[in-house]
Amino acid sequence: MIWLNRWIIVLFVIGLAGCSGDSDPSTPEAETASxxxxxxxxxxxxxxxxxxxxxxxxxTFVEAYVVGAWAYARLGDQNTALTYANxxxxxxxxxPDQVDALAVRAFLSWTLDQIPNALDDxxxxxxxxxxxxxxxxxxxxxxxxxxxxxxQCFWVQAAWNLAxxxxxMVAESVDYPLILxxxxxxxxxxxxxTYATYPExxxxxxxxxxxxxx
Numbered sequence: 001m002i003w004l005n006r007w008i009i010v011l012f013v014i015g016l017a018g019c020s021g022d023s024d025p026s027t028p029e030a031e032t033a034s035x036x037x038x039x040x041x042x043x044x045x046x047x048x049x050x051x052x053x054x055x056x057x058x059x060t061f062v063e064a065y066v067v068g069a070w071a072y073a074r075l076g077d078q079n080t081a082l083t084y085a086n087x088x089x090x091x092x093x094x095x096p097d098q099v100d101a102l103a104v105r106a107f108l109s110w111t112l113d114q115i116p117n118a119l120d121d122x123x124x125x126x127x128x129x130x131x132x133x134x135x136x137x138x139x140x141x142x143x144x145x146x147x148x149x150x151x152q153c154f155w156v157q158a159a160w161n162l163a164x165x166x167x168x169m170v171a172e173s174v175d176y177p178l179i180l181x182x183x184x185x186x187x188x189x190x191x192x193x194t195y196a197t198y199p200e201x202x203x204x205x206x207x208x209x210x211x212x213x214x
Contacts, residue, residue: 028054028061035067039074039137047071051084062093062101069104070137082108096136099128103146110149119153122146144170144213151206160199167202170209180205 035050051068054061065088072081085108088101106121125132125146134141147166154163164180171178180201181187188194188201190208195201 026053026057028058028064031057032061032064032067035064035071036136039067039071044071044074048075060091062088062091062097065091066093066097066101066104067137069101069108070134073104073108078108078111082112095128099125099132100134100136102128103132103134103141106146106149110152115153115156119150119157122150122153126150144173144209148206148210148213155199155203155206158199160202163206164202167205167209170213171205174209174212176209176212178205 031050031054035047035054038044038046038050048068048071051064051071054064055068058064065084069081069084069088072078072084082105085101085105088097089105093101102121102125106118106125109115109118109121126143130143132143132146133139147170151163151166151170154160154166160182164182167180168178170176179187180198182198185198188196188198190201190204193204195204
């Protein structure tokens with residue numbers, strides 16, 4: 001899926017040195033802060049390790065589950081990432097932990113072909129924060145990605161009008177020219193290519209938007 005390349009795109013590894021010592025003992029907060037720092041620099045292995053270190057100190061530290069979920073997702077360990085996201089939500093997080101956990105779980109559910117779960121979580125993200133941006137980890141991942149995920153879920157469910165509603169909102173936000181009418185085959189054109197059906201043209205627009213946002 002093209003959207004997957006949007007947020008699981010490159011696994012650059014940048015080594016980070018540990019900084020805790022006897023005079024500065026490790027805490028869940030400190031380990032989690034290090035996890036976020038590593039994540040922001042693209043070192044997802046280090047981010048996952050630091051998240052685990054935080055959870056070894058406190059098994060209910062929600063923010064560590066959140067950064068761990070994103071880190072393991074970027075590493076391609078979907079099952080661990082999903083477990084961490086579930087744990088984060090189970091421990092009753094408050095924003096931004098709740099929204100960030102729902103967002104990563106929505107993406108994970110999509111990759112695991114759990115379409116209803118992906119749709120529920122993605123819509124929940126938008127209900128909580130219509131302008132969501134993953135500012136703590138990767139600000140390029142935002143509400144537009146969530147809306148396109150919702151559009152894909154609706155498309156799979158053959159709810160094409162609902163999918164187009166989401167596409168139109170994203171297109172407007174990025175000044176993307178969109179003229180698509182289910183009842184007018186002359187509008188079923190994407191990047192100069194005319195498609196035989198409206199659903200096919202709609203899917204190509206979704207993929208084109210994902211590519212342009214990457």
